[in-house]
Amino acid sequence: MSDSMEQIYLAIVLAPLFGAIIAGLFGKQIGRAGAHWVTNIGVAISFILSIVVFKHIVIDAAPSFNGTVYTWLVSEGIRFEIGFLVDRLTAIMLLVVTFVSLMVHIYTIGYMHDDPGYQRFFCYISLFTFSMLMLVMANNFMQLFFGWEAVGLVSYLLIGFWYKKETAIYANLKAFLVNRVGDFGFLLGIAAILMYFNSLDYAEVFQAAPTMTQLTMEIIPGSAWSVMTVICILLFIGAMGKSAQVPLHVWLPDSMEGPTPISALIHAATMVTAGIFMVARMSPMFELSETALSVVLVIGAITALFMGLLGIVQNDIKRVVAYSTLSQLGYMTVALGASAYAAGIFHLMTHAAFKALLFLGAGSVIIAMHHEQDITKMGGLKKYLPVTYWCMLIGSLALIGFPGFSGFFSKDAIIEAVHASTIPGAGFAYLCVLLGVFVTAFYSFRMFFLVFHTKERMDEHTRSHLHEPAKIVILPLIALAIPSVVAGYYIYPLLFGGYFGDAIVVSQQHDTLAKLGESYTGIFGFMAHGLLALPFWLAMAGLLSAWYLYEKRPDIPGMIKSRAAVIYNILIRKYGFDEFNDFFFAGGARGLGRLFWNIGDVKLIDGLIVNGTAKSVGWFSARIRHLQTGYLYHYAFAMIIGLVVLVVFFVNDL
Amino acid sequence: MFADSSLLSLVIWTPIFGGVLVLLASKDEQAGAARWISLFFSVLTLLMTIPLYTGFDTTTHQMQFVEQVPWIATYNINYHLGIDGISMPLILLTAFTTVLVVIAGWEVIKHKTAQYMSAFLIMNGLMIGVFSALDAILFYVFWEAMLIPMFLIIGIWGGVNRVYATIKFFLYTFLGSVFMLIALIYMFTQSSSFGILDFHGLKLGITEQIYIFLAFLIAFAVKVPMWPVHTWLPDAHVEAPTGGSVILAAIMLKMGTYGFVRFSMPIAPDASNQLDWLMITLSLIAVVYIAFVALVQKDMKKLIAYSSISHMGFVTLGFFIVYTIAESTNSLSGAAMGIEGALVQMISHGFISGAMFLCVGVMYDRLHSRQISDYGGVVNTMPVFAAFMVFFAMANAGLPGTSGFVGEFMIILSAFKANFWIAFLAATTLIFGAAYTLWMVKRVIFGEVANEGVAALKDLNNREFFVLGVLALAVLLLGIWPAPLLEVMSVTVENLVQQITQTKL
Numbered sequence A: 001m002s003d004s005m006e007q008i009y010l011a012i013v014l015a016p017l018f019g020a021i022i023a024g025l026f027g028k029q030i031g032r033a034g035a036h037w038v039t040n041i042g043v044a045i046s047f048i049l050s051i052v053v054f055k056h057i058v059i060d061a062a063p064s065f066n067g068t069v070y071t072w073l074v075s076e077g078i079r080f081e082i083g084f085l086v087d088r089l090t091a092i093m094l095l096v097v098t099f100v101s102l103m104v105h106i107y108t109i110g111y112m113h114d115d116p117g118y119q120r121f122f123c124y125i126s127l128f129t130f131s132m133l134m135l136v137m138a139n140n141f142m143q144l145f146f147g148w149e150a151v152g153l154v155s156y157l158l159i160g161f162w163y164k165k166e167t168a169i170y171a172n173l174k175a176f177l178v179n180r181v182g183d184f185g186f187l188l189g190i191a192a193i194l195m196y197f198n199s200l201d202y203a204e205v206f207q208a209a210p211t212m213t214q215l216t217m218e219i220i221p222g223s224a225w226s227v228m229t230v231i232c233i234l235l236f237i238g239a240m241g242k243s244a245q246v247p248l249h250v251w252l253p254d255s256m257e258g259p260t261p262i263s264a265l266i267h268a269a270t271m272v273t274a275g276i277f278m279v280a281r282m283s284p285m286f287e288l289s290e291t292a293l294s295v296v297l298v299i300g301a302i303t304a305l306f307m308g309l310l311g312i313v314q315n316d317i318k319r320v321v322a323y324s325t326l327s328q329l330g331y332m333t334v335a336l337g338a339s340a341y342a343a344g345i346f347h348l349m350t351h352a353a354f355k356a357l358l359f360l361g362a363g364s365v366i367i368a369m370h371h372e373q374d375i376t377k378m379g380g381l382k383k384y385l386p387v388t389y390w391c392m393l394i395g396s397l398a399l400i401g402f403p404g405f406s407g408f409f410s411k412d413a414i415i416e417a418v419h420a421s422t423i424p425g426a427g428f429a430y431l432c433v434l435l436g437v438f439v440t441a442f443y444s445f446r447m448f449f450l451v452f453h454t455k456e457r458m459d460e461h462t463r464s465h466l467h468e469p470a471k472i473v474i475l476p477l478i479a480l481a482i483p484s485v486v487a488g489y490y491i492y493p494l495l496f497g498g499y500f501g502d503a504i505v506v507s508q509q510h511d512t513l514a515k516l517g518e519s520y521t522g523i524f525g526f527m528a529h530g531l532l533a534l535p536f537w538l539a540m541a542g543l544l545s546a547w548y549l550y551e552k553r554p555d556i557p558g559m560i561k562s563r564a565a566v567i568y569n570i571l572i573r574k575y576g577f578d579e580f581n582d583f584f585f586a587g588g589a590r591g592l593g594r595l596f597w598n599i600g601d602v603k604l605i606d607g608l609i610v611n612g613t614a615k616s617v618g619w620f621s622a623r624i625r626h627l628q629t630g631y632l633y634h635y636a637f638a639m640i641i642g643l644v645v646l647v648v649f650f651v652n653d654l
Numbered sequence B: 001m002f003a004d005s006s007l008l009s010l011v012i013w014t015p016i017f018g019g020v021l022v023l024l025a026s027k028d029e030q031a032g033a034a035r036w037i038s039l040f041f042s043v044l045t046l047l048m049t050i051p052l053y054t055g056f057d058t059t060t061h062q063m064q065f066v067e068q069v070p071w072i073a074t075y076n077i078n079y080h081l082g083i084d085g086i087s088m089p090l091i092l093l094t095a096f097t098t099v100l101v102v103i104a105g106w107e108v109i110k111h112k113t114a115q116y117m118s119a120f121l122i123m124n125g126l127m128i129g130v131f132s133a134l135d136a137i138l139f140y141v142f143w144e145a146m147l148i149p150m151f152l153i154i155g156i157w158g159g160v161n162r163v164y165a166t167i168k169f170f171l172y173t174f175l176g177s178v179f180m181l182i183a184l185i186y187m188f189t190q191s192s193s194f195g196i197l198d199f200h201g202l203k204l205g206i207t208e209q210i211y212i213f214l215a216f217l218i219a220f221a222v223k224v225p226m227w228p229v230h231t232w233l234p235d236a237h238v239e240a241p242t243g244g245s246v247i248l249a250a251i252m253l254k255m256g257t258y259g260f261v262r263f264s265m266p267i268a269p270d271a272s273n274q275l276d277w278l279m280i281t282l283s284l285i286a287v288v289y290i291a292f293v294a295l296v297q298k299d300m301k302k303l304i305a306y307s308s309i310s311h312m313g314f315v316t317l318g319f320f321i322v323y324t325i326a327e328s329t330n331s332l333s334g335a336a337m338g339i340e341g342a343l344v345q346m347i348s349h350g351f352i353s354g355a356m357f358l359c360v361g362v363m364y365d366r367l368h369s370r371q372i373s374d375y376g377g378v379v380n381t382m383p384v385f386a387a388f389m390v391f392f393a394m395a396n397a398g399l400p401g402t403s404g405f406v407g408e409f410m411i412i413l414s415a416f417k418a419n420f421w422i423a424f425l426a427a428t429t430l431i432f433g434a435a436y437t438l439w440m441v442k443r444v445i446f447g448e449v450a451n452e453g454v455a456a457l458k459d460l461n462n463r464e465f466f467v468l469g470v471l472a473l474a475v476l477l478l479g480i481w482p483a484p485l486l487e488v489m490s491v492t493v494e495n496l497v498q499q500i501t502q503t504k505l
Helices: A002-025 A027-059 A088-111 A118-137 A141-159 A166-197 A202-212 A227-242 A251-257 A260-269 A271-281 A290-311 A317-337 A341-368 A386-400 A406-420 A426-452 A460-464 A471-496 A512-518 A523-532 A534-552 A555-563 A565-572 A574-625 A632-653 B007-025 B028-054 B087-104 B113-132 B136-145 B147-157 B162-191 B196-201 B206-223 B232-239 B242-267 B269-274 B276-295 B300-329 B335-367 B383-396 B403-418 B420-427 B429-444 B462-480 B483-501
Strands: A065-075 A078-086 B064-072 B077-083
Touching (some): A002 A027, A002 A065, A002 A078, A002 A088, A002 A118, A027 A088, A065 B335, A078 A141, A088 A118, A088 A260, A088 A471, A118 A141, A141 A271, A166 A202, A166 B429, A227 A290, A251 A317, A260 A271, A260 A317, A271 A341, A290 A317, A290 A574, A317 A341, A317 A406, A386 A406, A386 A534, A406 A426, A406 A512, A406 A534, A471 A512, A471 A523, A523 A534, A534 A555, A555 A565, B007 B064, B007 B077, B028 B087, B064 B136, B077 B113, B087 B335, B087 B462, B087 B483, B113 B136, B136 B147, B136 B196, B147 B162, B147 B242, B162 B206, B196 B242, B206 B242, B206 B269, B232 B300, B242 B300, B269 B276, B269 B483, B276 B300, B276 B429, B300 B403, B300 B420, B300 B429, B300 B483, B335 B383, B335 B403, B383 B429, B403 B462, B420 B429
Antiparallel strands (some): B064 B077
């Protein structure tokens, strides 16, 4: 049994890789249809096998699998391996990743239909699926880092997919570099783990972790820092890059320069949640450091609220959804900080469904609008795109946490968990996530009304061509709409039913979800409770404000904009992060580079020392040359002087 | 062991013989014959290195494939060859790279083809000689002789400013090696032998060790090159023809770092220990300072040259953190990983920097410019080439799954044990390495077609595709499965760690 399961695990990762290689290397030979068939089938196989794995691990409650595929290298007896850990956390991630990936693969057939880089695109997204699967299935830190960087690479390639667009190739470089800042922390974290645990294997490290709590290290001489805190924060810096937490969030909005399917797959549903997954995976370590949890909590809270606010002033349909993604990632991070890892993963799962839905819906709008993305130039699309309309409505309701939709359950669980948390910073975080609910509802429905309701603002030509996109584009929307509604009903088993078993470790004093579980009385009880709670009313308030301001009284937003110009400017400039980074980091690095180059290398080393030496030798020999006059009596004279000096010297010596 | 085998001699002298033979076809109209003869001899040499790998005993640190014949008996100078886990991979790399260089120069070199090919073949043998010599004088002869073909390659087939570059290159390296010679002769007076292995066992006081260490340092630091004696390298690269750059980056730089582990550290372990702060500082300057300098280069070859210096900084860092690890953790755990990482980095850098220079060469052959600003949007007209370039750029930025990651990863892991801040500064390469490499890629490869020159570009021909493809496979293979390389090294490195941490006082 276990042998055949091993082959299944291998097949899950290799099927998309095979598709990617065929589509990438032989794209020309197999043609467009060949490329989408080979990759779609590859991912479909992964998806089906993921269901098998889910059944095996979760439903049949088989023990988790932890095994090596091959040994990457051995140094000093430490084995660096490529291997799989398949437990309940992995099983659910496999489902999420392969399901969304499959939907996006299908959608792409329609969305990229006329693109000259069709095969290349399929190669990339399949390669992405492979990397993401390697990441979630890793059983050690090194492979995690492999997958981590590999998804970063594919993200780079896909953001810059339309390589002629200056904005796209700027955005992909930015994304890669910002992620590298995160990875820099991550790698140091891995180095710290190897130093203190002498192993990079999850099982060994997690097992030894509780014995390490008293260990300290001196980063700055004289100050003793808890090793566990240092490791966790370094790892979390990695998560901040990948999961776009403030201040490493700056790359995600720009990543929208890539084609829409990848915004859905990579920059909403899967890759950006890698950080969340990673922290949840590392829960046995994070639980040992309250300081680290506190950092996670506060960073997440800031991201959840302040990135949401930016969504209000964006007019590009994809950027609105992108800021919403940032904010929702903040929610997940908050959940991690409150030790409600299961709630974080739960929100990751529901978010993957409804955010992919929103992005693919936005993509469908964009196709219908002939690649117009400005929502101020849309309006009234409801009657032209009925299916998209309903799908987007479902997605939006799920996003704002409307009772009964998936987002309601996962978000409410997070808010309640933060409320119950005693980690330092929990009060602040609670405030942020509450206000965030209002903000989320407001920007979501601002977009929704501006796109689908309100009066039609597009030009005549666009209007006359408006129609629902091809079936192949609509199909994945519907398929994603279903889990966007129903995924929430798994709240009990996932959060309170001990679904994760020993895959997630929560220490008793942090266990906020257990407290929630005590008062849990079933789905309807949870919903009924939700209807009376603050978040619901905040969401309603946000929704109604959006309706009033954009549908009912569209004159007011303009007024607010001019009255509160200062705030508007702060928001439209995104708090100045981009300007600061461009000036300080990008400009600073170039300035420093020029300084080192001009002053250090050119002037000092080459100018003064190297060529200076050459010149002074030249100068000296030019002078010396005058001694060689060629006159015999000069030489004779010199010889006589020499003779005299020598004689004096020897005589004195004797 | 293997004492009666003369395989190493064959590997050294076959290409040199071939190099002389090629000169028979020295007229330009005989270029075709010259190319085929060169290819034959370079491939033959590569094939002959394969038994060095297959017959290599990974369980011993003793020298293997040893040959010893008296040469100048008066001074106890021997023709003494042998290899261990450190030198064997470098020999394979040398023979491998030479084949690629011969193919890469196939149609590109139209004048004095035979002489060009001959220089590379002769250099191939001499470089292998450097890596396999166990007698200091023999080593010195190979070491110096190797400069001559390189001097000619840059001076004859080089760019506009080649005279300045060759003189700078020659003076720098020659000056450096004079100090080494003095150190060698001094040790001869102490041990009455020129055997490198005898030097390893030679008892030396701390003052002697420090002088010897510094003398070697001057020679090797120039070769690596380490800051601040690095400025000859960008100039040499810029002027050198593509093949010259490839050999320079892929092999010659490695001789400096090879020197540290073959001479400096085992001969003067206490001086190495005392001066390790200096070496670590210089290495980190190479990693950080040079990365900034690389960022602002306008010439692609200069950029890659600076990137080479930065990557070689990792190698010296990996060697010299050994002592800090021993001090701060009171154990040697982590020391071997640093050295192994450095050795892997040497091999990997051979592939990647060679490939990067070949990539620039491909563009230079078409547009005759190395300036970044003369390009833009190359992917539009050369999609296959662009794929290779992006791949090698990613390898240069140390992406996991490519060979560029392995060494850096191991060195950073090991540096962390020495000191958090050393690891911190070293790990900045993750950001800076990506910044300068990918920024160049963005400006050269991506974007709209920048000008008519780019619009008229033709994609890779079969020959170029083959060369880059082979290198890409090597980079990928070493990145995905470095275990075989590590297996070859590990026993030798373990022994080396013992040797360099045992005091001679």
